[in-house]
Amino acid sequence: MSERRAGWLFIAPALLLLVVFFLLPVALGLVLAVTDFDIYALGDPSAVRFVGAENFRQMVKNPLFFRALVNTCYFVGVGGTLSILLSLLAALALASPLCRWRGFFRTVYFAPVVLTMVAVAVVFRTLYHPDFGLLNRFLKLFGVEPIFWLGDPAWAMPAIILLALWKNFGYNMVIFLAGLSTIPPTLYEAASLDGASRWQQFWHITLPGLRPTLVFVLITTLIGYFQLFAEPYVMTGGGGPVNATLSLVLHMYKEGFRWWNMGYAAAVAVVLFALILLVTAPLRWYQRRWSP
Amino acid sequence: MNRWVRPLLLHAALVAGVVAILAPLLWMVGVSLMPTGASQVEPPPLLPKQPTLEQYRQLFLRLNLARALGNSLLVSLGATLCAVVCNGLAGYAFACLRFRGRDRLFAALLLLLLIPGQVAILPLFLLLRTLGLTNTLVGVALPSFASVFGIFMVRQYALSIPQELLEAARVDGASEGRIALQVVFPLLRPVLVTLAAFTFVGTWNDFLWPLVVLSDERWYTLPVALATLAGEHTHDAELMMAGAVMTMAPVLLVFAFLQRHYIRGLTLGGVKE
Numbered sequence: 001m002s003e004r005r006a007g008w009l010f011i012a013p014a015l016l017l018l019v020v021f022f023l024l025p026v027a028l029g030l031v032l033a034v035t036d037f038d039i040y041a042l043g044d045p046s047a048v049r050f051v052g053a054e055n056f057r058q059m060v061k062n063p064l065f066f067r068a069l070v071n072t073c074y075f076v077g078v079g080g081t082l083s084i085l086l087s088l089l090a091a092l093a094l095a096s097p098l099c100r101w102r103g104f105f106r107t108v109y110f111a112p113v114v115l116t117m118v119a120v121a122v123v124f125r126t127l128y129h130p131d132f133g134l135l136n137r138f139l140k141l142f143g144v145e146p147i148f149w150l151g152d153p154a155w156a157m158p159a160i161i162l163l164a165l166w167k168n169f170g171y172n173m174v175i176f177l178a179g180l181s182t183i184p185p186t187l188y189e190a191a192s193l194d195g196a197s198r199w200q201q202f203w204h205i206t207l208p209g210l211r212p213t214l215v216f217v218l219i220t221t222l223i224g225y226f227q228l229f230a231e232p233y234v235m236t237g238g239g240g241p242v243n244a245t246l247s248l249v250l251h252m253y254k255e256g257f258r259w260w261n262m263g264y265a266a267a268v269a270v271v272l273f274a275l276i277l278l279v280t281a282p283l284r285w286y287q288r289r290w291s292p
Numbered sequence: 293m294n295r296w297v298r299p300l301l302l303h304a305a306l307v308a309g310v311v312a313i314l315a316p317l318l319w320m321v322g323v324s325l326m327p328t329g330a331s332q333v334e335p336p337p338l339l340p341k342q343p344t345l346e347q348y349r350q351l352f353l354r355l356n357l358a359r360a361l362g363n364s365l366l367v368s369l370g371a372t373l374c375a376v377v378c379n380g381l382a383g384y385a386f387a388c389l390r391f392r393g394r395d396r397l398f399a400a401l402l403l404l405l406l407i408p409g410q411v412a413i414l415p416l417f418l419l420l421r422t423l424g425l426t427n428t429l430v431g432v433a434l435p436s437f438a439s440v441f442g443i444f445m446v447r448q449y450a451l452s453i454p455q456e457l458l459e460a461a462r463v464d465g466a467s468e469g470r471i472a473l474q475v476v477f478p479l480l481r482p483v484l485v486t487l488a489a490f491t492f493v494g495t496w497n498d499f500l501w502p503l504v505v506l507s508d509e510r511w512y513t514l515p516v517a518l519a520t521l522a523g524e525h526t527h528d529a530e531l532m533m534a535g536a537v538m539t540m541a542p543v544l545l546v547f548a549f550l551q552r553h554y555i556r557g558l559t560l561g562g563v564k565e
Contacts, residue, residue, distance in 0.1 A: 006468030007389035011397075014382035017438035018404070021416060026407055028415035093306060098299045107551060108310050114547045114554070116497045118515040119536035122522050123320045126529045132336040134319050166313070171558070178559035227408055230499045234519050249410055249500070256414050257504055266414050273411045280406070 032266035039260035055267035065268065067243045068251040071157065075247065076225040079161040084221055086165055087172035092206075094173070095180045106177070110170035117167070121234035124163045125150065128235075150236055153244035160231045160245055168224075172217050179213030180206070215287050219280050226276050229253065248272050324348070324533035331529050347534035357538060359510065360517035365542075367429050367513055368496045371436040375491040376484050378438045383446020383483075384476050388453055389468075398447070404440045410500070417504055429511055432502045436495045442487050445557060449483035450476070486557035489550040493543050514539045 001009075034052055035041075041048045059065045090109055094102050112120070127134045128149035136146045149159040187205050196204070207214075232238065232245040238254065239246030248268060256265030323331045325343040351357040385391075386398050416435065417426065425431035453476065461471045477484070502513045512520065518535045525531055547554060 001468050003389050003462075003468065004391040006472075007385045007391035007394065009468075010381040010385035010389065010472065014378040014438040014443055017378060017434075018401070018440065021419075021435045021437075022404065022407075022412055025412035025415035025419060028419070029411050032415055032418075090309065093302060096302060098302055099306070100299075100303070105306050105310065106555075108313055110551075110555065111544070111547065112313060114493050114497075114543050116515055116539045116543060118497075118499050118519050118522075119539040122518060122532050122536045123316055125522070126323070126331075126532060127316055127319070129529070131334070132332045132529070134315065134336075137336060166316070174555055174558050223406075223408060227410060230515075230519075233499075234522055237523070252410065252414075253500070253504075257417075262414050262418070269411045269414060273408060276408055277406065284406075 029266050029269055032263060033270045034267075035263045037263040037266070041262075042260060051263070055264045056271075058264060059267055059271065064243065064246065064251060068239075068246045068248045071244065071246055072226060072228060072248045074157055075161060075164075075228050076222060079164050080221050080225040082161065083165050083168055083225075084172060084217060086169040087217070088176055090169060090173045091176035091180060092202075095177060106174070110174055112167045113171045115167065117230040118234055120167055121163065121231050124159075124166075125235045128159055151241055153241050156236055156241055156244045160228075160235065163231060163235075164225070164228075172221060175217055176210065176213060179210050183209035212287070212290065215283050215290075219283050219287070222280055222283075223276055226272065226279075248275075320533045320536055323530055324537050326530045328528065328530055331533075332527070347531050348538070350531060351534055351538065355521065357514070357517060357521075357535065360512050360514045361538065363429060363511055364496060364514040367433045367502075368492050370429075371433040371495040372488050372491045374433075374437040375439065375442055376488050379442030379487060380446055380477065380480060380484055381472065382438070382443045384450045384453075384472060384480065386443065387447045387450035388455070388458060388476070401440050401443065405444075413501065413504060420505060426505050427508050427511060431505045432511075432513065433495065435501065436491060436498075439491075442491070445487055445490075446480060446483055450480060453479055482553065483557075485550060486553040489546055489554045490557055492546055493554075496543050 033055060034050060035048050036051045036054070037048050093099060094105055094109075099105070126132075128136075130136060130146050130148045130151070133149070135149070136144075139147070147155055149155050183205065187209075188201055191201050191205060227249055228247040229249040232247055232250055233253075236245045239250050249272070252265045252268040252272070255261045255268065319338065322339050324347055325345070326337070326340040327342075327344050327346055330340065331337065386394060420426050420431045420434070425434065457475065458471060461475050466475070496513075497515065498513075499515045499519065502516050503519070506512055506516060509517075509520075518532075518539050521535055522532055
């Protein structure tokens, strides 16, 4: 067998799987979005009709979709930003020459990343219990009145963001640590010889040195946070209270798999995809321009 | 003075972080060892007065979570094995074997990384339904058999394999299959372990896809079973905590043993490209 034949043979299984179980479904999803595929079509596929932009028209008129869109943007905007800031802060702390037991801290901070989201959500749901939860008990030490975390429309999303921070910040922290390690220490030595303050060093050495890492982290965090699903599914009974935690993926799931409005749900998925592409587009452009 | 204060403040903050990470987990274990209702009193206790395995017994005997545990193990181990073989072979081929269109194909594959999985989920469900694979464990595992990220990870690592080594094996008359299995795979061991850990943890934790594809309780994986249980037993905190411990324990164990491999895999994909 020639090297060329072997090459094709070795990539064939993976390629076939990716085409059939990823690429094809993505393409079919675009088609599904312009049909009225529903529970009747599930029984008899010949009942499917082409409806053009009808699903998108319905979506624009659907207050639930807008709720989900706003909630998702809230989660991405506030949660994503706080998460990246916390990760950066933790990475800077661990990379500091003063820091000891670095390996231990890194391991503990990273551990929640590998934990099962559903199980974590179950634990936090109990943690947020207004009367018997650990969090309100802790806050009571500071004289804070009990908060009805998951039952109060104003607090439910912050509660989910807090959970996401707890679970995810270790991921970007590790990436930031790797990015920090690529900045040559001699730059800092030279800067402090020149009398640059810590803040100046951070602003003129650390931040520019982290630029590619920061762009990468922004892209992956945006993509990840847009896919909010398991947390509200488990913690707020699927988007409550009064839809304060309904996310786009949850809206898609309910429409598609609870009511079997698969055409409409596919249209929601397309909008989500377009949104992700749109938001990450400037970052990807920047990445391509600046990467060597 | 300043020489003491700065490290002290830094480590105080770091230790506070450790407490914030560990408190919910330790509390989860504590409550899971309490008898039913014991955590729901004023003031809520932090530790069980008399630890009991009552909740775990109930999960296994009455609620059949042992079966879900078995399903999860089958799905995750099966997906891990297939992912290592498929992505391992493909990553090696993309890095070391020369064939026409290779690099263009690889660049096209990388574009797939930008597509979130949710876009594919509805048609994927319909596809598997046509194939008769909904409500089966194979259907749950199948989409994890190959991944662009896995191929990418193996390829990056395989780029360091010297061509001379492969040429020498060819001169000795070894077939391409034998070279892959006996020369290359042992060299790729570290990255394959990373890939295995990633795939195991990823499929174990996955929720949306198994939730969509499974409707029969008998095939539920642990996260789906736990979420269903959490929907039914809203006030049974002790039972839920035991279920959460059971669901997290295997991935935590994998992480404990393969921590270095796991974290290295992240940075492999992240910073260089």
